[in-house]
Amino acid sequence: MIALAFALTYFGWAALCFAMPSHARSLRGRPFNQPIVVMLRCIGTIALLVALPVTAHAWGWSNGTTAWFGILTIACLALIGLFATSPKVALLPLVGLPTAAIIALLR
Amino acid sequence: MRPTWLLMTARILTGFVGGYILSAIVALFLAKALPVVRLEAVLTGAMIGFVINVVAIIWAFAARTTLRACLGILVPCALFGAITPFIR
Amino acid sequence: MSITADRARRPTAERGLRPAMAVLHTWGGLLFGWLLFAIFVTGTVSYFRDEISLWMRPEIGQLTATTPDVAADAALRQLRKNSVGVRRWMIDLPTDRSPVTSALVLRDPKTGPAATRLTLDPASGAPIKARNTAGGDFLYYFHFDLYMPQRFGRYLTCTAAIVMLVAFVSGVITHRRIFKDFFTFRPRRGQRSWLDAHNALGVTALPFHVMITYTGLITLLPLYLPWGIEAMYPDGRQEFVIEMFDDAPPRKTLNVAAPLAPIAPLLAIASAEWQGGTVGRLVIDNPGDRAATIRLVRQDSERISHAVQSMLFDGSNGALISKTPVTGAAAEARGIFHGLHLARFSDIWLRWMFFISGIVGCAMIATGLVLWSVKRRRNAANVGHKIVDALNVTAITGLPIAIAAYFLCNRLLSATSPGRTLWEVGCFFAVWLIAGLHAAIRPQRDAWREQLWIAALLFATVPTVNAIRTERGLATSLVSGDWVFAGFDLTALATAVFFAISAAHYARRGEVAA
Numbered sequence: 001m002i003a004l005a006f007a008l009t010y011f012g013w014a015a016l017c018f019a020m021p022s023h024a025r026s027l028r029g030r031p032f033n034q035p036i037v038v039m040l041r042c043i044g045t046i047a048l049l050v051a052l053p054v055t056a057h058a059w060g061w062s063n064g065t066t067a068w069f070g071i072l073t074i075a076c077l078a079l080i081g082l083f084a085t086s087p088k089v090a091l092l093p094l095v096g097l098p099t100a101a102i103i104a105l106l107r
Numbered sequence: 108m109r110p111t112w113l114l115m116t117a118r119i120l121t122g123f124v125g126g127y128i129l130s131a132i133v134a135l136f137l138a139k140a141l142p143v144v145r146l147e148a149v150l151t152g153a154m155i156g157f158v159i160n161v162v163a164i165i166w167a168f169a170a171r172t173t174l175r176a177c178l179g180i181l182v183p184c185a186l187f188g189a190i191t192p193f194i195r
Numbered sequence: 196m197s198i199t200a201d202r203a204r205r206p207t208a209e210r211g212l213r214p215a216m217a218v219l220h221t222w223g224g225l226l227f228g229w230l231l232f233a234i235f236v237t238g239t240v241s242y243f244r245d246e247i248s249l250w251m252r253p254e255i256g257q258l259t260a261t262t263p264d265v266a267a268d269a270a271l272r273q274l275r276k277n278s279v280g281v282r283r284w285m286i287d288l289p290t291d292r293s294p295v296t297s298a299l300v301l302r303d304p305k306t307g308p309a310a311t312r313l314t315l316d317p318a319s320g321a322p323i324k325a326r327n328t329a330g331g332d333f334l335y336y337f338h339f340d341l342y343m344p345q346r347f348g349r350y351l352t353c354t355a356a357i358v359m360l361v362a363f364v365s366g367v368i369t370h371r372r373i374f375k376d377f378f379t380f381r382p383r384r385g386q387r388s389w390l391d392a393h394n395a396l397g398v399t400a401l402p403f404h405v406m407i408t409y410t411g412l413i414t415l416l417p418l419y420l421p422w423g424i425e426a427m428y429p430d431g432r433q434e435f436v437i438e439m440f441d442d443a444p445p446r447k448t449l450n451v452a453a454p455l456a457p458i459a460p461l462l463a464i465a466s467a468e469w470q471g472g473t474v475g476r477l478v479i480d481n482p483g484d485r486a487a488t489i490r491l492v493r494q495d496s497e498r499i500s501h502a503v504q505s506m507l508f509d510g511s512n513g514a515l516i517s518k519t520p521v522t523g524a525a526a527e528a529r530g531i532f533h534g535l536h537l538a539r540f541s542d543i544w545l546r547w548m549f550f551i552s553g554i555v556g557c558a559m560i561a562t563g564l565v566l567w568s569v570k571r572r573r574n575a576a577n578v579g580h581k582i583v584d585a586l587n588v589t590a591i592t593g594l595p596i597a598i599a600a601y602f603l604c605n606r607l608l609s610a611t612s613p614g615r616t617l618w619e620v621g622c623f624f625a626v627w628l629i630a631g632l633h634a635a636i637r638p639q640r641d642a643w644r645e646q647l648w649i650a651a652l653l654f655a656t657v658p659t660v661n662a663i664r665t666e667r668g669l670a671t672s673l674v675s676g677d678w679v680f681a682g683f684d685l686t687a688l689a690t691a692v693f694f695a696i697s698a699a700h701y702a703r704r705g706e707v708a709a
Contacts, residue, residue, distance in 0.1 A: 002544060013378075016377075016378075017377075017378040020375075020377070020378070022375075022379075023378060023379075059542075059545070062499050063499070063540060063541070063542075063545060066499075066535070066541075066545060067544070067545055067548060069402045069403060070403070070545065070548030070549065070551070070552060071548070072399075072402075073399050073400045073402075073403060073548075073551075073552055073555065074548065074551060076378075076399040077395070077396075077399050077400075077555065079378065080378055080379075080380050080395050080399070081380070083378060083380070084380040084381070084382050127357075130420065131420060131422050132422075134420045134422055134423050135422040135423055135426055137423070138422070138423030138424075138426055138427050139423075139426060139427065143523070143525075144523060145427040145428070146435070146438045146439060146523065146525075146526060147523040147524065147525040147526060148423070148427065148525075149423040149424055149427050149428075149435070150416070150439075150525040150526055150528075150529050151525045152420075152423045153416045153417075153420040153423055154413065154416070154525070154528065154529065154532075156420045157357070157360075157409065157412050157413075157416075157419075157420070160357055161357060161360045161361055161364065164219070164357070164361045165216075165219075165361060165364050165365065168215045168216065168218065168219045168365070169212055169215055169216065169368075
């Protein structure tokens with residue numbers, strides 16, 4: 001559950017990040033088209049919000065809300081750190097985290 | 108044009124000292140005036156007082172002129188200060 | 196005379212909202228930054244206060260978990276052995292994080308020492324002979340008390356917290372590109388990098404930072420804004436304390452001996468009242484007298500709210516006298532704010548998240564302080580700047596060095612050294628002072644480089660000395676699953692690695708640039 005929350009928030013922040021023209025440019029040389037930008041922003045925001053009921057499931061609503069803020073912070077900082085290293089490296093957790101989450105959920 | 112240091116000092120004093128005084132007066136006013144059990148009133152007053160303190164400091168620096176900065180804090184202080192002693 | 200030229204000649208605060216907020220943020224941040232850094236560091240470390248206290252008393256081995264009634268009975272059996280003139284027993288039952296029973300015995304000064312602290316084995320009640328040390332409590336109290344006399348430190352901390360909140364508001368207002376610059380961190384670009392880091396650390400953890408600062412003020416509410424209390428409780432503070440903490444003063448003794456009622460049924464009643472909650476503390480007044488009372492206080496790690504829930508029983512017959520009334524909205528809000536600040540409700544995952552957020556806060560303050568210096572490098576020769584630079588080093592590297600020294604001192608002094616508690620605390624301050632002098636004397640670049648390496652060295656030495664002086668070194672604790680000791684040693688090593696990387700980075704770049 002915790003891994004799933006991290007996977008969702010990291011994905012959400014990443015989507016919001018690459019929707020921004022300057023950051024998309026660092027990744028692929030040019031910004032995404034407007035419809036894709038809108039979609040990335042929507043999906044990104046939804047992913048961040050969906051992480052809340054996930055943390056609530058793991059911790060209960062009061063502790064879960066607190067955990068949600070913590071996970072948002074950590075995922076955002078991780079993205080910023082990796083993105084600063086290289087935009088492509090920042091994409092790695094998009095594969096790694098959901099994999100970890102699926103493994104954790106299947107156990 | 109008054110010297111810069113005087114205007115800045117005015118803002119600093121009004122903001123930090125005046126801000127605390129305003130927050131104290133408002134906290135006291137709320138403690139006495141709120142129509143609830145006294146523990147509730149006291150706590151509400153203080154919790155809001157902290158916010159007032161921060162807002163006052165921001166106001167002292169955000170106000171466009173030093174005069175507005177000072178009045179924005181001194182006038183509420185005077186108003187609440189005048190009313191509070193007469194509650195209950 | 197154009198409006199813009201006229202405007203440009205006005206003092207900065209009058210040039211517009213953003214410049215005014217920039218002035219407020221920069222100067223408020225600088226003047227209170229060193230103090231706030233110390234408060235944030237000791238506060239962050241205090242998330243693991245219990246664990247630090249356990250590490251600093253290695254004589255407390257790994258203890259078997261017990262149920263509250265077993266622990267309570269064992270403790271009372273031990274305490275009854277010396278109950279002459281006792282006025283109050285405060286027994287803290289073992290928890291997940293602090294597996295010992297702690298007892299505070301308050302007695303009539305004519306019959307013995309006024310206050311005695313005991314650490315008891317939870318299962319047997321036997322006293323545990325552990326070394327005297329302030330443990331994690333020293334850092335915890337320093338966090339808001341600043342080790343100053345009277346309550347001066349607490350007033351100072353409150354003022355710093357107000358300035359911190361002002362810094363957040365002014366920082367957000369003045370951060371023109373807060374949305375455009377989101378996710379932006381450009382390393383190795385000197386001043387730009389420091390600003391990016393400061394912004395990122397501030398914005399990503401902004402909810403935590405604002406929460407922790409405001410709730411910190413709430414914990415010191417009766418001190419900083421006491422005027423409402425003074426006005427509404429004219430008969431004195433006592434009434435306020437009773438209402439807020441449900442802490443009635445003890446009844447007068449009848450001087451008639453009577454045995455204490457059995458505790459186990461009372462624990463069951465309390466647990467039922469709190470829907471399965473656990474008793475965390477027993478407060479027994481006038482034990483052995485007919486006027487004895489037993490107060491059961493709920494463990495504060497079960498709910499976010501720190502508002503007290505307790506039940507008061509007659510000590511001789513076990514009858515219920517009173518229980519905490521339902522808290523009103525404001526009192527519950529205050530309880531939640533207080534609880535959020537102390538984070539006692541958190542499990543290990545949440546606790547680490549709070550800890551990481553705290554570190555982010557420390558880093559935000561540190562990058563802000565360094566940014567101030569880096570931005571004004573041209574003026575580095577003037578006295579004011581030299582003082583700022585020296586204070587930056589003293590705070591940012593000096594304080595961690597002092598903390599490492601505190602831990603080292605705990606291990607290097609023998610368990611039975613007289614006055615070792617004072618030696619440990621003295622060591623902390625002495626080393627911090629020396630770090631300050633070093634920062635003042637050495638040229639700025641050398642001061643940073645040397646202190647970064649010293650910090651790395653000292654933090655690496657902590658687990659090493661632990662392994663040498665006790666039988667609970669890192670290898671042993673990893674094998675036996677002793678996560679308190681392993682976690683502490685590993686964190687110390689991680690801190691050492693962090694400082695070593697910073698030192699290497701700094702040496703390579705030759706100046707304070709990312």
